[in-house]
Amino acid sequence: MSEALRIHLSARPLRSSIPGDFSRELSNTLTFSFRLPFSSVSSSLIYSHKFDAIGGKFSVLNALTQEGSLQELDDSPESIQLQPICSESHFDRVIAEAQQLEEAVIVVWMASWCRKCIYLKPKLEKLAAEYYPRLRFYCVDVNRVSHKLVARAGVTKMPIVQLWKDGKKQGEVIGGHKEYLVINEVREMIENE
Incomplete structure (x- = not known):
């Protein structure tokens, strides 16, 4: 009964x-x-x-608990959109600002035609919410910025997730395999910073 x-x-x-x-x-x-x-x-x-x-x-x-009362709600976001970087000067400003604040940033290099990039982006946005506000996540569409910037960052494959700190690239994860494996590697890279 x-x-x-x-x-x-x-x-x-x-x-x-x-x-x-x-x-x-x-x-x-x-x-x-x-x-x-x-x-x-x-x-x-x-x-x-x-x-x-x-x-x-x-x-x-x-x-909603079994007693039928509402507990305090968590207002933290479930996902945060990756902030786009549109030019080399914008990239330099982001890196310089992070260096001044002694923070690290995550930069995701992708392309609109890259299927793996499209599948990975929502997972990275959820990861960005986990590290909010301690860490900011940015994305760069390689087709919309100069080739000079792409070469300077050492981007040869896509998607690539890079950790930048102190004005230098500290680590990167190439996202050519399953999304959950890439997210785990990115999380590990962030924790080992």
Whole structure:
């Protein structure tokens, strides 16, 4: 006669109250209806939070405990977009700024036509969130910068993930194999910095 915890979710968009802007969604409300084991009483929790309809995270689901209360939510990002580097002078500024702050940066060299680069990028964005704000991640599209910069960085294959510190390349991982192996090697490179 064991009864499992049942959760009913419903989401409804809240619309803007600004005249002429009725289609703009400001936030969504999640309503949790649940029934605890061996209980005939049903309870509801309402959680209202602004989130992006496409990329929003529903960590509130993990915050629901068996007692039916909400724990404090973790607002750290799940992924962070790699910041693009567009030119040699931009690259020099990023490296100089990191050197001045005595920080390391990760630079991912990729191309828009490279399939392995495309598959690796979202995994690197999740890794960037793990190291946020201690470490910044950048990406360089080799087709959009000068060949001089690509040669200066020693990029011969793609994708390549490099760790730069003190104005110098300290390490690199060539991403020609499975994504999870590349991520593990990058994580190891960061930890051994």
